Amino acid sequence: xxxxxxxxxxxxxxxxxxxxxxxxxxxxxxxxxxxxxxxxxxxxxxxxxxxxxxxxxxxxxxxxxxxxxxxxxxxxxxxxxxxxxxxxxxxxxxxxxxxxxxxxxxxxxxxxxxxxxxxxxxxxxxxxxxxxxxxxxxxxxxxxxxxxxxxxxxxxxxxxxxxxxxxxxxxxxxxxxxxxxxxxxxxxxxxxxxxxxxxxxxxxxxxxxxxxxxxxxxxxxxxxxxxxxxxxxxxxxxxxxxxxxxxxxxxxxxxxxxxxxxxxxxxxxxxxxxxxxxxxxxxxxxxxxxxxxxxxxxxxxxxxxxxxxxxxxxxxxxxxxxxxxxxxxxxxxxxxxxxxxxxxxxxxxxxxxxxxxxxxxxxxxxxxxxxxxxxxxxxx
Amino acid sequence: xxxxxxxxxxxxxxxxxxxxxxxxxxxxxxxxxxxxxxxxxxxxxxxxxxxxxxxxxxxxxxxxxxxxxxxxxxxxxxxxxxxxxxxxxxxxxxxxxxxxxxxxxxxxxxxxxxxxxxxxxxxxxxxxxxxxxxxxxxxxxxxxxxxxxxxxxxxxxxxxxxxxxxxxxxxxxxxxxxxxxxxxxxxxxxxxxxxxxxxxxxxxxxxxxxxxxxxxxxxxxxxxxxxxxxxxxxxxxxxxxxxxxxxxxxxxxxxxxxxxxxxxxxxxxxxxxxxxxxxxxxxxxxxxxxxxxxxxxxxxxxxxxxxxxxxxxxxxxxxxxxxxxxxxxxxxxxxxxxxxxxxxxxxxxxxxxxxxxxx
Numbered sequence: 001x002x003x004x005x006x007x008x009x010x011x012x013x014x015x016x017x018x019x020x021x022x023x024x025x026x027x028x029x030x031x032x033x034x035x036x037x038x039x040x041x042x043x044x045x046x047x048x049x050x051x052x053x054x055x056x057x058x059x060x061x062x063x064x065x066x067x068x069x070x071x072x073x074x075x076x077x078x079x080x081x082x083x084x085x086x087x088x089x090x091x092x093x094x095x096x097x098x099x100x101x102x103x104x105x106x107x108x109x110x111x112x113x114x115x116x117x118x119x120x121x122x123x124x125x126x127x128x129x130x131x132x133x134x135x136x137x138x139x140x141x142x143x144x145x146x147x148x149x150x151x152x153x154x155x156x157x158x159x160x161x162x163x164x165x166x167x168x169x170x171x172x173x174x175x176x177x178x179x180x181x182x183x184x185x186x187x188x189x190x191x192x193x194x195x196x197x198x199x200x201x202x203x204x205x206x207x208x209x210x211x212x213x214x215x216x217x218x219x220x221x222x223x224x225x226x227x228x229x230x231x232x233x234x235x236x237x238x239x240x241x242x243x244x245x246x247x248x249x250x251x252x253x254x255x256x257x258x259x260x261x262x263x264x265x266x267x268x269x270x271x272x273x274x275x276x277x278x279x280x281x282x283x284x285x286x287x288x289x290x291x292x293x294x295x296x297x298x299x300x301x302x303x304x305x306x307x308x309x310x311x312x313x314x315x316x317x318x319x320x321x322x323x324x325x326x327x328x329x330x331x332x333x334x335x336x337x338x339x340x341x342x343x344x345x346x347x348x349x350x351x352x353x354x355x356x357x358x359x360x361x362x363x364x365x366x367x368x369x370x371x372x373x374x375x376x377x378x379x380x
Numbered sequence: 381x382x383x384x385x386x387x388x389x390x391x392x393x394x395x396x397x398x399x400x401x402x403x404x405x406x407x408x409x410x411x412x413x414x415x416x417x418x419x420x421x422x423x424x425x426x427x428x429x430x431x432x433x434x435x436x437x438x439x440x441x442x443x444x445x446x447x448x449x450x451x452x453x454x455x456x457x458x459x460x461x462x463x464x465x466x467x468x469x470x471x472x473x474x475x476x477x478x479x480x481x482x483x484x485x486x487x488x489x490x491x492x493x494x495x496x497x498x499x500x501x502x503x504x505x506x507x508x509x510x511x512x513x514x515x516x517x518x519x520x521x522x523x524x525x526x527x528x529x530x531x532x533x534x535x536x537x538x539x540x541x542x543x544x545x546x547x548x549x550x551x552x553x554x555x556x557x558x559x560x561x562x563x564x565x566x567x568x569x570x571x572x573x574x575x576x577x578x579x580x581x582x583x584x585x586x587x588x589x590x591x592x593x594x595x596x597x598x599x600x601x602x603x604x605x606x607x608x609x610x611x612x613x614x615x616x617x618x619x620x621x622x623x624x625x626x627x628x629x630x631x632x633x634x635x636x637x638x639x640x641x642x643x644x645x646x647x648x649x650x651x652x653x654x655x656x657x658x659x660x661x662x663x664x665x666x667x668x669x670x671x672x673x674x675x676x677x678x679x680x681x682x683x684x685x686x687x688x689x690x691x692x693x694x695x696x697x698x699x700x701x702x703x704x705x706x707x708x709x710x711x712x713x714x715x716x717x718x719x720x721x722x723x724x725x726x727x728x729x730x731x732x733x734x735x736x737x738x739x
Contacts, residue, residue, distance in 0.1 A: 024722035054663075060723030121404060130586055130662065137587075232722045354406065354413050364663055373728040 018231030019059070027236035032066040034243040041068035044195050045242055046188065046337050048076040048181055049202035050365020051230050057374035059232040071239065072337040073370075075184050076202065078152045078177075079105040079363035080335060081284035086177045087111035088314045090149040093175070093306065094124040099142065100175075101135045102149035103156075104128045105363040108356060110326075112317045116149075132159040139172035147306045151177040154205045157295050158269045161276035164297070164304055173306035178295035180279055181205055182213060187288050189221045193338040196223060198242040203229040203257040208273070210265025214253045222251045229257040276301060285359060286332025325350055331358035334367050341371045348372060411625050411730040415439075434486075434556060438637075441482040441620065442549075444556040451556050453488035455479055456548040464508070464542055467580050468595030469672070472515030475545040477672060478623070480523045480600045485619045485675065486558075488551030489606035493528035494520070497546040502537045512543065523600035525549075557609075561618035562638035564710040566678040567686050571604070571693050572597065572701040573650040574627050578670035579658050588661065593654045597673035597698070604696035605675060611692035615685040618678035621671070625730045628667040628716065630676050632729045636714040638678075644706035644727065646720045667718075668730040673698050678708065 035043050047053065053073045056062060065071060075081050088111045094100040100116065107117045107128060120126035125144070129135050135148035150160045157178040164174060181202070188194060201214060206227045214225040224245035228238025238256040245254065255261050275298075282294035297305040306312075328346055333339035341347045341360075351357040353369055360366035364373075406413040418439065427437035433451060434444040442455025459475040469477075476494065483491050496516065500509060520526050527547075580594040601621070609616055618638065622630035627649075635642045651666055659666045679686050686704060693699030716727040 019722065021721035057725060058665075059720045060718065060725030063724040064722065121402070128586075130588075134587065232720075236722075374725045 018229075018233045020233065023233055024064075024236060027233065027240050028064045028066075030240045031069060031236065031243055034240065034247050035066045035068050038243065038247045042070035043068055043197060043243060043246060044070045044072065044337075045198040045200060045239070045246075046072050046074045046194075046196045047200035047202070047228075048074040048185060048188075049200075049205070050077040050363065050370075051204065052076065052200060052202065052228070052235060053367060053370050054365065055230050055232060055235055057370045060374070061232060061235065065239075069239070069243065071200075072196075072340070073335070073367045074188050074199075074337050075284060075287050075335040076181075077335075077360065077363050077365035077367070078156070078179050079103075079109055080331065080359040080366045081179060081184075081287060082106070082109060082151055082177045082359065083283045083285045084110075084112050085314060086175075087115065088317050089307070089312050090116055090147070090175055091119055092312050092314060092317065093147050093310060094119045094126050096310075097125070098310070099125040099127065099138070099144045099146045100149055101127045101129045101138055101146060103130070103151060105365065106149060106151055106177075108362045109359050110356065110362075112314075114317070132156070132163045136163050136166075136168055136172060139169045143171060145171050145173065145310075147173050147175050147310075149175045149177065151179075153179055153181050153202075154208050154273065157277060158208055158273050161272040164276045164301055165272060168304055172304065173309050174297060174301075174304050175306040176277070176294075176296055178277065179284065179290075179293055180295050182209070182217065183279070183292045184284060184287065184290050185217060186221070187290055187293075188336060189217075189223055191336055191338070194336060196337060197246050198223060199225045200235075200238050200242060201225050201227045203227055203234065203261055206255075206257065206261045206265065208266045208269045210263050210270075211253055211255045211261055212263040213265070218251055218253055224251055224254070226254045226256050227261050229260065286329075287335055325357045329358035331360040331366075331368070334360060341368045344368070409624060409730070411629060414624075434558065438558065438560070440559050441485040444486055444553070447552070450552045450554055451487075453483050453486045453551050453553055453556070454548065455482035455486070456546065457482060458544060458546040460541065460544050461581070462541065463581075463584060464512075466584055466596055467592075468576070469598035470512070470515050471543060471545060472512040473519045474598050474672060475547045476516050476519035476523065476525075477598050477600045479547040479549040480519075480525065480602050481621045481672075481675070483549045483551045484600075484602040484605040485621050487553035487556050487609065487619075489553070489602040489609070491523065491525040491549050491551040491602065493526055493550065495546075495548040496527045496530040497533075498530065499533045499535060499540055499544040499546075501540045501542050502534055504542060508543070512545070516545075519600060523602055555609075555614075557616055557619045558637075559618055559620050559634050560637035562634055562640045562642075562678045562708045563617065563680065564640055564708050566617050566640075566680045566708040567704050568631070568642060568644070568706040568708070569677040569679055569686070569689060569693070569702060570622075570627065570650065570705050571601070571675045571677070571699045572673070573652045573655065574622070574671060574674060575655045575659065575666035575669035576652065577672040578626065579655045579666075582662065582664075582669075583658055586662070588658060590654060590658050594658065597671055599673035599698045601673060601675055601698055604693060604699050607692040607695065608677065608689050608699075611688040612679070612681065612685045615679055615681045615689060616677050617680045619675060621675050623672060624670050626666070626668040626670055627676065628665070628727050629730055631716045631727070632714070634676070634678070635708075635716055638708070639713045640708040640710065641712035641714070642706055642708055642716045644716065644718050646718055648703055648705045650701040650703050650705075665727075667727055679704075 139146040226242040277295040279292035281291040360368040432446040444451040576597040583590045620630045693702035
């Protein structure tokens with residue numbers, strides 16, 4: 001959108017560098033040429049990040065991707081893969097009178113029988129925050145117990161770790177639904193029905209973990225990985241590089257986001273992350289049990305861990321059988337890259353953002369929600 | 381006993397609410413849920429009665445009833461806003477401008493007068509009511525109108541949130557401008573930067589720390605619209621103010637009622653850098669964010685007509701950033717398409733309260 005001239009215009013100008021239509025067209029033609037050289041159809045690549053899908057949809061990139069390139073979104077939405085019992089824990093706490101604060105996307109994610117939005121409507125204290133800091137500020141303003149229902153991948157987990165290490169107020173606890181991306185890439189790469197030829201890795205997560213973390217993955221699975229940023233040209237450049245690697249049979253990691261990502265990553269952030277969290281195995285909704293896929297607080301931080309401070313009784317939510325609609329939801333297949341929203345009988349009909357059936361329609365990072373909001377990939 | 385024709389009528393209102401869903405915030409948020417409530421529950425029956433002009437069935441900004449050779453335009457709007465005072469305005473200014481602008485969007489740019497119904501919560505300071513009055517008076521003077529009748533109620537503490545203002549406006553016009561008047565080839569003009577009002581309120585509510593640089597655009601647009609209409613007689617084919625639900629909701633409504641597609645060019649849409657930054661931060665599309673001092677105009681008749689309308693708009697403060705942002709096409713009727721320069725996508729209708737996204 002045109003920026004009305006002002007002192008802040010310089011920031012907008014530097015951003016425009018990564019949104020230049022002409023360079024965009026050049027990259028799109030390059031991707032098309034490479035795909036033609038590969039000769040197969042489709043050439044299938046996966047990204048594992050809601051922010052990538054957002055940018056692809058927001059800038060209408062699917063309308064210009066070559067027909068034979070299939071860019072699918074993997075399990076890259078932390079809200080979508082949050083498992084039912086994790087939502088249930090937050091719901092039970094809120095019903096028991098605890099003030100639950102969480103990111104906006106988590107509000108409407110259906111639990112076994114209720115979402116946080118449902119209990120909020122009946123009077124429970126549920127508040128939306130847009131940062132971990134804000135959870136601290138809310139806790140300082142009250143003497144009530146406050147639970148921060150924290151979700152997200154490595155990126156937001158670091159922000160949670162920072163508040164845990166920064167002497168949080170005694171009434172604040174953390175209910176961690178944080179997830180760790182590298183292990184799920186292994187799972188998806190090995191799923192029998194996927195035919196992923198390359199991964200586009202998330203630039204912001206790699207800013208923290210470093211791109212070196214993907215080297216072992218490439219070795220093990222023989223699938224190239226390109227780390228890409230989130231401006232439209234970042235994504236197109238990443239895809240151009242990834243299709244080249246596929247064409248040339250090169251199995252390696254390429255960093256296409258060097259202005260932010262290094263091989264080692266942010267050591268300080270990693271230290272904070274692993275000081276506070278350890279990985280455990282756990283279910284990712286609709287996908288699979290992912291060994292080392294969940295981030296939980298270490299024993300040392302039991303005093304801020306909501307799971308240790310509160311007796312959370314989930315059983316009372318379990319006399320509800322999952323609805324017939326829920327059983328038709330194909331979110332899992334979509335996140336595993338073996339189906340797409342337009343193949344779901346519920347999509348846009350029984351399942352819409354107003355009344356979502358699956359978590360992928362709730363989160364603004366969910367594939368279904370994004371396709372619904374931005375029109376999937378119709379020919380425009 | 382037989383039923384007597386004079387029996388006391390029995391109310392059919394069901395106060396038990398059994399077996400029905402409840403009203404939630406999205407039903408008032410200006411998106412699809414609200415439209416469904418209005419279309420399915422509130423309009424039926426009333427819309428069957430014949431009206432000489434534009435009635436409830438059109439679901440336009442107001443009604444236009446034929447009076448002799450002219451049209452009497454009537455519109456009503458209730459105003460609740462939290463916080464009551466926000467950067468760039470307050471509930472009093474909002475209550476006057478909202479109604480004045482709804483009249484103007486139908487072509488009635490010289491309001492005959494407004495009514496004002498005030499509902500106040502017990503415990504509200506006297507001085508707050510005084511300052512709301514002062515703000516309404518100032519806004520009326522700016523718009524060249526006044527309050528001609530009113531009503532005041534007080535409700536108990538907790539029964540209502542602070543203060544609620546309903547205003548109704550009436551005015552005459554010789555030519556009604558409907559929402560539904562777009563045709564393929566018409567150009568779409570927005571009268572200035574988008575999303576300022578909604579983003580100012582949201583930044584305040586979400587404690588974004590951007591309050592200092594964001595301000596609502598709330599303003600009466602009737603004088604500016606009068607000049608724009610006069611600059612190109614018959615050239616403005618449709619008009620709507622993009623309030624709740626933002627430019628997206630307003631354009632979807634216009635596209636659906638008119639049976640055209642609308643193609644927007646992202647690079648042409650005026651947006652202030654701080655609104656853009658706040659929208660990026662919250663993961664919101666500025667096209668979904670509310671405005672209170674902007675209008676969308678469909679303009680027919682080639683570049684010369686478009687330029688005359690733009691000139692007229694830009695002579696006013698509220699219209700200095702007016703710009704052509706897109707055009708109507710015959711393809712994909714009812715859809716709004718955004719050309720991002722790099723690609724193309726459908727613009728979605730907003731469908732509830734805007735929630736900031738996670739990261």
